[in-house]
Every structure is written in C-alpha cells, then in structure tokens.
Amino acid sequence: MRLHRLEVAAFGPYRSRQVVDFDALGADGLFLLHGDTGAGKTTLLDAVAFALFGTVPGARGQVKRLRCDLADPEEPTEVVLELTVQGQRLRIVRSPEYQRPKRRGEGTTTQQAKAVLTWIGVPPAGQPAEGLTRIDEVGRTVQRLLGMSADQFFQVVLLPQGEFARFLRADTDEREKLLERLFGTKRFADVEAWFRERRAEQRRELDQQRQELREWTARFAQVAGAEVPEEDLAGWVARTGERIRATVERAREDEQRARAARESADELLAERLSAAERVRRVREAHQRLAVLAEQEDERTRWADELAAARRAATVVAVAAQADRCATQLDEARLAEERKAQALAATGFVNAEVDTAELRKLSGQLSEEAGALAGLVAEAEQQVRDQRDIERFAETAADARARVEVLGEKLAGIPERARDLRERLEVAIDAEAKLGEVRKREADLVAAVADAERLPAARRALDDAEGAAREAIDRHQEARERFLELRRWRLDGMAAELAARLTAGSPCPVCGSSDHPAPAIAAPEAVSPEQEHAAEEAEARAERRRKAAEAARHDAETKLAALRERLRGRDGAQLGEELSALRKEIAGLNALAEQRAPLAKQVQATETEQRELDEKRAAELQRATAAETQRQALTERVAERARRLDEARGEHPDVGARRAHLTGIVRALDALAEARAATASAAGQLERQRVEVREALHRAGFETVAEMRAAARDEMTIRDLEQRLAEAGAAEAAARATLNEPELSGVGPDDEVDVESAKAAARSARERAEAAFAVLRSANAQADALGTLAERLTAATERLRPLEEEFAELDALTDVVNGRGQNARKMSLRSYVLAARLEEVALAATARLQTMSQGRYSFVHSDAAGSHGTRGGLGLDVLDDFSGTIRPAKTLSGGESFLASLALALGLADVVAAETGGSLLDTLFVDEGFGTLDSETLDVVMNILDELRAGGRVVGLVSHVEELRQRIPTRLRVRKSRTGSSLELQMA
Structure with missing residues (x-):
C-alpha cells in the first residue's frame, strides 16, 4: 500500500482545504511531520484512517467529533485520499455525519455521512466502472484490498503514541486482547467454545442416561420388594428373576388344586338347586289353582259388565255429538243477540231486516268509507306538517341565537392571535441566539479555568526554571569534576603503568625488559574506578539536566498557551463577563422555553377562530333553510285545510267520519254472519237427534240414561279385559306346569337341603379366587420384572459407551x-497467540539488537504465570551485558522507546505476512523520539534508513528539534486562531 495524495477540508483543526502530496513528501523515503503541540500533526494520520475505514484510532474515535469548529457553514467536511493497493490505484472521498445550519429557516440539520470510491484506471474484475457510493460497500472493498481490519491497520501502519510501550509492559490479559484483534483468533475461541458446549451436551446426555438407569433400578427393586445392592447389579437381577419364577410355579400348582375343588362344589350345588326349583314350581302351580277357584263368581260378574260396556260404547259417541250440537245452537243464538245490540249501538235503527238486506247495506257503506281513505291520509299529513312548521320556526330561532353567540366569541380572537404570534417570534429569536451565546459561555468558562490555572502555571515555570538552573549547575559541576579527575589520571598514567610492570616482562610503552626507575604514584593519583564513577555521575547529571530543561520547556509552553487564550484578561474581568453572559442566557432561556407552549397556543387560537367561523356560517345557513321551509309548508297546510273541512261533515275530522262508517259496516257483517250460523246450528241438531235414536235401538237400550249407566270409560274396560285375561292365563300356566314330564313324581311337600351346598361352594370359590389372585400377582410381578430387566440391561449397555466417550471428551x-493434563495451562487460542507472539519477538529482536548495539533481545516465555494463571504470552528482554533476562518494565524511557519501536516494526511485518503478505509501502511513527540521546537516535535513524532502502516511505511525527536537522524533507503544521495549515519544507 502506498499513499499518493491527501486532502482535508473542515476536518479537525484544519479550517480550509489542505493538501498533502505524499509522492513529493516521500520522494527520499523519509519525511518529518512537525509542529507545535496541538497543531494537528496526529490529525493528518486520523484523516488517513478515516478515509480508509470511516473511524479514527484510539480514544479520539470514541468522541466522534471530526468537524472543525471554525469552519465556514458552507464548507463541507471531507477527506480525500488517493492510494495504490495491490497494483490498483483508487480515490476515496469520505465525509462524517455532522450538524450544519439549515439553508432555509433557523436552526441546524444533520448532514449525513457519505463515502465514494473511484477507480483511477481500469477497475478490478467484478467492480463497477463508476465506482462505489454505499458506505458499507466502500468499507468492505477497502478492507478486502488491504487485507486487514481497522484495528490491525492502526497497529501496523499508524504506530500510535504510547500504544506499544503499553503493550511492552502489559500483563497477559491486556496483551492477549491486542493480539486477538490483530491476528483474528476467533475461530480458535470458537473451537474452545465448541468443545465446552459439546462436553456440556454430553454431560447432560450422560446424566440423563445415569438418571434413567437409576430410575429403572429403583423400579426393579420396588417391584421385586428388595434393596438395591452396591455391587454386582447384573447378578442381583438374575437371582431375583429366578426367585420370582419359583414363586410363580408354586402359585400355579395351588391355583389348579383350588380350581378343581371349586368345580366339584359347584356341581353339587347345581344339582340341589335344580331339585329345589322343581319343588317350588309344583307348589306355586297348586297355590295359583286354589286362588282361581275362589274367584270364579267374581270373574263371571266381570264378564257381564264388560259385555254391557262394549254395547254402550257404540252409542256414546253419537249421543255426545248431539249434546255438542245443542250447545253450539245456544251459543249461536247468544252471539246473534250480541251482534244485534252492537249494531244498535252504532245508531243504525233498521236492524230487523233480513240477512240479504243487511249484506246490501254493508256494501253501500263500505264504498262510502273507501272514498274517504285518501282524505284520511291527507289529514294525518296535515297534523305532521303543522308540527314541522313549529319545528322549523324553533330551528330558525335557535340558529339565529347561536349566530349571535358565535359572533361574540369571535370578537376578541384576532387581537389575541396577533399578540401570541408576536410573543412566539420573540421566543424563536431567543432560541436562535441561545446556541451562539452558550458557545460564548463555554469559551468564557474555559477562560476562567485558564485564569485560575495561570498562577499555578507561573509558579510551575518558576519552579521549573529554578530546577533547570540547579540541574545545569549540578551538571557543570559534575562535568568539571569528571574532567579534572581525567586530567589527574592522565597525569598519573606513568605510575599506573609502572604498577603493572613485572621483572623480566617488556614495558608496554618502550618494550624494554629492564625497569630501572619506575614512576611512583602521587598522593592525588586517580584510579580507573574513580574516573568511571565520575563519568557516570556526569551522565546522571546530564540526564537530570535534560529532564529539567524539558520540564521547563513544557511549563513555558503551557504558560504561553494560557496567556494566548486569555489575551490579557484577568479572572475578575472574565468573572464579570461570565456573570453578565449567564444573566443574558437565563433571560434567553426563559424566552426560548416559551416557544413550544406559545406555538401550541397560536395553533390552538387559529384553529379556534377557523372552527368558530365555520360554525357561524353553518348556523346562518341553517336558519335561512329553516325559514324557507316553514313558509313553503304554511301555504300547503292552508290549502289542504279547506278540502278536509268539506269532507268531515258533522264529525270532528275525516278520520272520525270514516271510522264511524267502518264501524257500521263491521256490525252489519257480523250480524249477518251470526244469523247464518244460528240457522245452520238448528239444522245440525235435528239431524243428530235422529241418529241417536237409531243407535240406541241397535245397541238394545231403551233410553239414553240406560245407555249411560252401562257405559264405562276406556281405562275401566282395559282393566276388566286385563283381569279376565290374566286369570285365564294363570290357570292355563298352572295346569301346564303340573303336566311337565320333569315334575312327575314331585310333591308340593318335598324338602331339599340347599344351604349346606351353598356354604360349601362359597368356601371353595373363595379359596380358588385367593389362589388365582396369588397366581395373577406372581405372574404380573414376573412379567414386570422381565420387562424391567430388559430395559435395565439396555440402559446399562447404552451408558457404557457414553461414559467412555465423555471421559475422552x-x-x-x-x-x-x-x-x-495441559502442563502449560495454555488454551488453544493462547497457544496460537503465543506462536504469533514468538514470531513477533523473533522479528522484533533483529531490529532491537541493532538499535541497542547488540545489548538487548526479546525473549518469549510460554511458562504458566503465578498462582496458576495461564501462560504463553510472556515477553521479557535478555540483557547481554549482564547475561540475565529482565522484565520489560525495568527498561529506561529511551530503552522502552527502542524496544517499543522494534516491537511495532516486528509486529507490522508479522501482521502483513498473516494478512496475505501485502507490502506496506507507507509507515507512520507517532512521537517518542524525545526520550533518545543523540547516539541512540543515530541507531534508530539507521534502522529507519534500512526501511527506506527496502522501498518503504516512513513518516515521523515529532516535535524534536534534532530531527529537523537530520531529515531534509519536512511537512510543517502551523497553528493559528483561524485554523491550522500545512507547509512543505525542503532542505
């Protein structure tokens, strides 16, 4: 991977667009990025990381505040990076999410994050020529091309401040976390988890099988009625089965003997019961015949009564029908009389006419009533219309009253709405000003804090200057003392050499073996030990001087920064400004808090006015419509009233007249029907009386009274028939019983002993049932134990391989x-990480030996830690000067930086090889050089030169002055109140 060009705009401290040309900057393979503290050196590395992965390393990535506070509102925040990865050149443009002012209206809106990847040249196979615009696609593509994640990139390309010094001194757990992020050992952790989960699953399965075996054993012991032995479970099961089988055989023999005895007793009982049954039947037959002989006269009387009742039954129905006809004639005559009275009540006076005339008059009056039906409907409508006229009048009056009330409500609303809108505008303005004023408050609070720290910073500077002067004096004294001792030793060097001369040995100076006058040491002669001690004292004083000068420089920087931020203001002035500003904020905040309720009140007022206007218009429309309908209906009612007055005659209304006519018609029709019914009932009664006389003659009765005396109801007749039939049947059954062949020779006085046979049979049956119950229980126990033994054996066979497999797992x-049995107490994941750490230690040792001039080497340890903690991730240093292995924590500041840098470079090589061997052509080292002396700095620069000679571009981020003299190509970051800027410097 090689970087070509970086652009940042409104990013971090860079207000305007800044461009870094890495091709020009890294032409010599080594460049320096320097500037004042806080100017934005590390921000450029953050920009590279953000362009690639959308995040920045370390704690800065957790804040997620990347936009420049001083940027122009219209200036977008973005980072543009051109680079070459695996032979493919590409351009990435990425912007974070941030808040910007709205283009219309007040307030801010969220500018969404975006990312664009453009291929420069021919795109890779499978990639669109127009590039990628989705954030997730850009992220996946960059990670695939680089072959490493963001965490790995931050560790092997952007070597961060203090990260590897912390890694060097970290304990096992912290070192493990970093290595896991870099080398991706999740799959090994998954293997460990898989084994643990598999063991838990098999343990549960094994516990289930053991529980199942215990349950089957308990059930077997419960059924067998025995205790479970501690050993030889299989032998116990076999012995128990043999015992139960012997018990079953004995129970079977007892049951067979008891069953045979029961069968014999049952046969004897059956014989005696049969004999007793024959005697009983003979006795009952004789008893029934005796009773029937005593009832002979009564049965004759029953037969005569039944015959007379059967003859009377043929006349009863006809006589009853004649009675009903007489009753119907009486009822018809009474109905005719009531209908005549009803007709007279209607005022009709000609009721003596015949039925035909009545029907004729009914037809005439019905036609007259029908002619009035239409006018009745109009009369009913007339009543409804009059009610509607009153209702319309009430509606119009109510609507006019509502219009007046709504008008009164609308009178004060417009003025109230204007007042609320004016107050709302004031609240909106206050809310808009609040953000700017709060920012000023934060600046003032920070300034007050700076003013409070100013005296301490001055005292710290005074203390640092005093300490620096004292350290300089001490160093000068130690140096003078060392030079003085060296001079004295040189002066006494002849005596020191003479003290080493031995007789016969050549002189190391002149070569003579004779030593006639060896020099004698003066009293003030200095030994090598004294000179060495003075040299070490001078070195310690020099280190303390450098530390004091660095502390003084740091104190000067901090005091200058405080004075620059305060701009001549003291704490009292800042306090007054802050107090006044907070009063202003309180007022603005009080106004701003009214915005939401005022907005709701304005909306509610406008809604109320609109609703009242709509209601008033609706009421006006309702009043007008009701008045119009009332006038039209009044005219129709007046015209209809004239027609109804003519039609009602002498009655109150048309309906009353029609009801009167309808009542007369109904009375005439009813009277005509009643007269017809009376005539029909009289004729039917005469015919029925003739039929009754003929039925009496056929049944042999003279009168109806005689017939009624002989008549019986159906229940009595059935009772007589049943008693006669039962007596006949009983006599025939008794004689048939006595004539049966099996009862021949049996007398009613014979006796049979049944009770003794029953007792014997009952006793035999109880013994047989008890023996059968014992046999059935024994069989059931044997069957259950057989089944349980099979399942117990099967459970044992299933458990054995599970136990063996679980022990192995x-x-x-x-x-x-x-x-x-893991003697090193190292998990699989720790073992893999230990192997990776061992590779890192080997790669880092090559550079550390060069940097330390062969003194130090990394030593990887896989021994277990103290108190049984896991090992494998120990990292110490071997000191060749003393031949001992030392903890990394014992290294000095400069030595720690050398070890950290060597470890970082070694880790970069190993991770690059782990992620696919992708060549990392660009490397950044952030700070740490200030802890090195000039000689060690030369060694480190030689190592960096080796990296540069290998084709890499190495960028150093530091404010150490000596590096500016050593590195000709520099990129300076200038800091100002309006934002940082970049300047390319070439020696």
Whole structure:
C-alpha cells in the first residue's frame, strides 16, 4: 500500500482545504511531520484512517467529533485520499455525519455521512466502472484490498503514541486482547467454545442416561420388594428373576388344586338347586289353582259388565255429538243477540231486516268509507306538517341565537392571535441566539479555568526554571569534576603503568625488559574506578539536566498557551463577563422555553377562530333553510285545510267520519254472519237427534240414561279385559306346569337341603379366587420384572459407551481450554497467540539488537504465570551485558522507546505476512523520539534508513528539534486562531 495524495477540508483543526502530496513528501523515503503541540500533526494520520475505514484510532474515535469548529457553514467536511493497493490505484472521498445550519429557516440539520470510491484506471474484475457510493460497500472493498481490519491497520501502519510501550509492559490479559484483534483468533475461541458446549451436551446426555438407569433400578427393586445392592447389579437381577419364577410355579400348582375343588362344589350345588326349583314350581302351580277357584263368581260378574260396556260404547259417541250440537245452537243464538245490540249501538235503527238486506247495506257503506281513505291520509299529513312548521320556526330561532353567540366569541380572537404570534417570534429569536451565546459561555468558562490555572502555571515555570538552573549547575559541576579527575589520571598514567610492570616482562610503552626507575604514584593519583564513577555521575547529571530543561520547556509552553487564550484578561474581568453572559442566557432561556407552549397556543387560537367561523356560517345557513321551509309548508297546510273541512261533515275530522262508517259496516257483517250460523246450528241438531235414536235401538237400550249407566270409560274396560285375561292365563300356566314330564313324581311337600351346598361352594370359590389372585400377582410381578430387566440391561449397555466417550471428551476439552493434563495451562487460542507472539519477538529482536548495539533481545516465555494463571504470552528482554533476562518494565524511557519501536516494526511485518503478505509501502511513527540521546537516535535513524532502502516511505511525527536537522524533507503544521495549515519544507 502506498499513499499518493491527501486532502482535508473542515476536518479537525484544519479550517480550509489542505493538501498533502505524499509522492513529493516521500520522494527520499523519509519525511518529518512537525509542529507545535496541538497543531494537528496526529490529525493528518486520523484523516488517513478515516478515509480508509470511516473511524479514527484510539480514544479520539470514541468522541466522534471530526468537524472543525471554525469552519465556514458552507464548507463541507471531507477527506480525500488517493492510494495504490495491490497494483490498483483508487480515490476515496469520505465525509462524517455532522450538524450544519439549515439553508432555509433557523436552526441546524444533520448532514449525513457519505463515502465514494473511484477507480483511477481500469477497475478490478467484478467492480463497477463508476465506482462505489454505499458506505458499507466502500468499507468492505477497502478492507478486502488491504487485507486487514481497522484495528490491525492502526497497529501496523499508524504506530500510535504510547500504544506499544503499553503493550511492552502489559500483563497477559491486556496483551492477549491486542493480539486477538490483530491476528483474528476467533475461530480458535470458537473451537474452545465448541468443545465446552459439546462436553456440556454430553454431560447432560450422560446424566440423563445415569438418571434413567437409576430410575429403572429403583423400579426393579420396588417391584421385586428388595434393596438395591452396591455391587454386582447384573447378578442381583438374575437371582431375583429366578426367585420370582419359583414363586410363580408354586402359585400355579395351588391355583389348579383350588380350581378343581371349586368345580366339584359347584356341581353339587347345581344339582340341589335344580331339585329345589322343581319343588317350588309344583307348589306355586297348586297355590295359583286354589286362588282361581275362589274367584270364579267374581270373574263371571266381570264378564257381564264388560259385555254391557262394549254395547254402550257404540252409542256414546253419537249421543255426545248431539249434546255438542245443542250447545253450539245456544251459543249461536247468544252471539246473534250480541251482534244485534252492537249494531244498535252504532245508531243504525233498521236492524230487523233480513240477512240479504243487511249484506246490501254493508256494501253501500263500505264504498262510502273507501272514498274517504285518501282524505284520511291527507289529514294525518296535515297534523305532521303543522308540527314541522313549529319545528322549523324553533330551528330558525335557535340558529339565529347561536349566530349571535358565535359572533361574540369571535370578537376578541384576532387581537389575541396577533399578540401570541408576536410573543412566539420573540421566543424563536431567543432560541436562535441561545446556541451562539452558550458557545460564548463555554469559551468564557474555559477562560476562567485558564485564569485560575495561570498562577499555578507561573509558579510551575518558576519552579521549573529554578530546577533547570540547579540541574545545569549540578551538571557543570559534575562535568568539571569528571574532567579534572581525567586530567589527574592522565597525569598519573606513568605510575599506573609502572604498577603493572613485572621483572623480566617488556614495558608496554618502550618494550624494554629492564625497569630501572619506575614512576611512583602521587598522593592525588586517580584510579580507573574513580574516573568511571565520575563519568557516570556526569551522565546522571546530564540526564537530570535534560529532564529539567524539558520540564521547563513544557511549563513555558503551557504558560504561553494560557496567556494566548486569555489575551490579557484577568479572572475578575472574565468573572464579570461570565456573570453578565449567564444573566443574558437565563433571560434567553426563559424566552426560548416559551416557544413550544406559545406555538401550541397560536395553533390552538387559529384553529379556534377557523372552527368558530365555520360554525357561524353553518348556523346562518341553517336558519335561512329553516325559514324557507316553514313558509313553503304554511301555504300547503292552508290549502289542504279547506278540502278536509268539506269532507268531515258533522264529525270532528275525516278520520272520525270514516271510522264511524267502518264501524257500521263491521256490525252489519257480523250480524249477518251470526244469523247464518244460528240457522245452520238448528239444522245440525235435528239431524243428530235422529241418529241417536237409531243407535240406541241397535245397541238394545231403551233410553239414553240406560245407555249411560252401562257405559264405562276406556281405562275401566282395559282393566276388566286385563283381569279376565290374566286369570285365564294363570290357570292355563298352572295346569301346564303340573303336566311337565320333569315334575312327575314331585310333591308340593318335598324338602331339599340347599344351604349346606351353598356354604360349601362359597368356601371353595373363595379359596380358588385367593389362589388365582396369588397366581395373577406372581405372574404380573414376573412379567414386570422381565420387562424391567430388559430395559435395565439396555440402559446399562447404552451408558457404557457414553461414559467412555465423555471421559475422552472431558480430558480433551480440559487440554484445549488450558486445564487438566495441559502442563502449560495454555488454551488453544493462547497457544496460537503465543506462536504469533514468538514470531513477533523473533522479528522484533533483529531490529532491537541493532538499535541497542547488540545489548538487548526479546525473549518469549510460554511458562504458566503465578498462582496458576495461564501462560504463553510472556515477553521479557535478555540483557547481554549482564547475561540475565529482565522484565520489560525495568527498561529506561529511551530503552522502552527502542524496544517499543522494534516491537511495532516486528509486529507490522508479522501482521502483513498473516494478512496475505501485502507490502506496506507507507509507515507512520507517532512521537517518542524525545526520550533518545543523540547516539541512540543515530541507531534508530539507521534502522529507519534500512526501511527506506527496502522501498518503504516512513513518516515521523515529532516535535524534536534534532530531527529537523537530520531529515531534509519536512511537512510543517502551523497553528493559528483561524485554523491550522500545512507547509512543505525542503532542505
């Protein structure tokens, strides 16, 4: 991956559009990005990350505030990046989501995020020539081309401030989290989880099988009536089965003997019961014949009564019909009399005419009443119309009254609506001003805080300057002391060499083996140890001096920044401005809070006015319509009243006259019908009396009274017939019984002993039933135990392979998850991460040895941690000077930076190879160089030169002054109140 061009607009501190030409900037393979603290150096790296992935690294990505606060409202926030990935050049334009002022009206609106990817040249196969415009498609395409995720890119391309120093000193858990993000070990975690879930499933299945075996064993023991042994379950089941089978055989033999005894007793009882039944039948036959002989006279009387009743039955119906005809004639005559009285009540005086004349008069009056039917309907309509006239008058009056009331309500609404709209406009203006004023308040609050920190910053600067002066003095003293000791040692070097001379050995200076006058050490002679101690003291003083100077520079920077933000204002002035501004905010806020209720009141008032206008217009229309309908209906009613007065005659109205005529017609018709019914009933009665006399003669009766005395009802007749039939049948049955062959020789006085046979049979039956119950219980127990034994055996056979399989899975799951027989206590995922970390350590060691001049090497440890914690992710350093392995936390600041940088570069190489071997042509290193001395900085620069020689472009982000002298190509970030800007500098 190689970057070519970057454009940022309204992004971070960059108010206007800024362009970075990486082709020109990285022409030498190494460039420096420098500037004041907070100017926006790291923001350019954020812009690269945002263009590629839509997010920025570290904690800055959690804030999600990327738009420049000083940007012009019309200036869009966007990042444009041109790069080449896998031989394909492309251009990405991406904008974040942010709030911008509305183009129409007040307030702000949300500008949605967008992303556009355009291919420069021929697009890859399967990609549209016009490029991509969906955010998700752009993200997937970039990640596929780079072969790494956003987290991996932030770690291997944009080496962030402090990240790898923290990774170097991190504990196992923190280091594991970073490695998981970089190397994507989720599939191994899934394998661990799969083993755990599989073991849990098999444990549940095994528990179910064991529970099932326990249940079958308990049921077997319950049915067998025995306790479950602790051992030899199969032998116990077999012995129990043999015992139950022997019990069944004994019960079967007892049941057979009891059944035979019961059958013998039942045969004896049957013989005696048959003999007793024959004696009983003979006795009952003799008893029935004796009773029938005593009832002979009574049966004769029953037969005579039944014969007379049967003859009278032929006349009863005819006589009853004659009685009904007489009753009907009396009723017809009474009805005729009532109808005549009803006709007289109508005022009709000629009621003595015959039936034909009555029907003629009825027809005439009916025609007259029919002619009045139409006028009756008009009379009814007349009544309804008069009521409608009154109703229309009431409606018109009510509508006019409502119009007056609605007019009074409308009188004050327009003025109230204007007042509410004016107050609403004031509230809207206050709300619009509130945002700007709150921003001013935030600036003032920050300024007050700065004013409060100003004295502390001055004191810190004074302290830092004093400490720097003291450190400089101490360093000068230590340096002078070191130079003085070195001079003294050089002066006494002859004595030091003479002290090493031995007789016969050549002099290391002149080569002579004779030493006639060796030099003698002076009292003030300096030993090498003293010189070395002074040198180390001078080095320590120099480091303290540099630290003090850096602290002084930091204090100066902070104080200058505070003074620049305060612009000469003190805390009292800022407090007064803040107090006044907060009073203004309170007033504006009070007005702004009224916007929503005022808007609702305005809307409600306008709605009320519109509704009242509509109601008033509707009431006016209703009053006009009611008055018009009343006038038209009044004219129709007057014209109809003249016709009805002529038709009613002497009656109150036409309906009354028609009702009178209709009543006379009904009375005439009723009287005519009554007279016809009377004549018909008289004729029917005479015919029925003749038929009664003929029926009496045929039945042998002289009078109706004689016939009625002999007559019986149906129930009595059936009773007589039944008693005669039953007596005859009883006599015939008794004689037939005595004539049966099997009763020959049986007398009514014979006796048979049945009770002793019943007792014997009952006793034998009870013994047989008890023996059968014992046999059935034994068979049921044997069957149940046989079934349970089969199921118990099957459950045992199913359990055995499950236990073996679970034991194997349980041990394997513990090993995969870093427990059990896993001596290193490393899970599968940790093992893979440990292998990756070992590769990183090997790759980083090559650079660390060069940077540390062969002193330090990374050592990967897969040993388990203390207190049984998992291992595999330990990372220490080997110090070749002492030959010991040291924790990374013991390294100094500069040494930690060297180790962190080496680790970052090694990790970049490993991740690049892991993600497909894609060549990372552009690399950024953010800060950390200020902790290095000049000699170590030379070594680090040599390493970066090696990267540049390999074809990479390396960008350094730092404010260290010495790097400006070493790196000819620089991109300077200038900071101002109106926004940061970029300047390309070439030596």
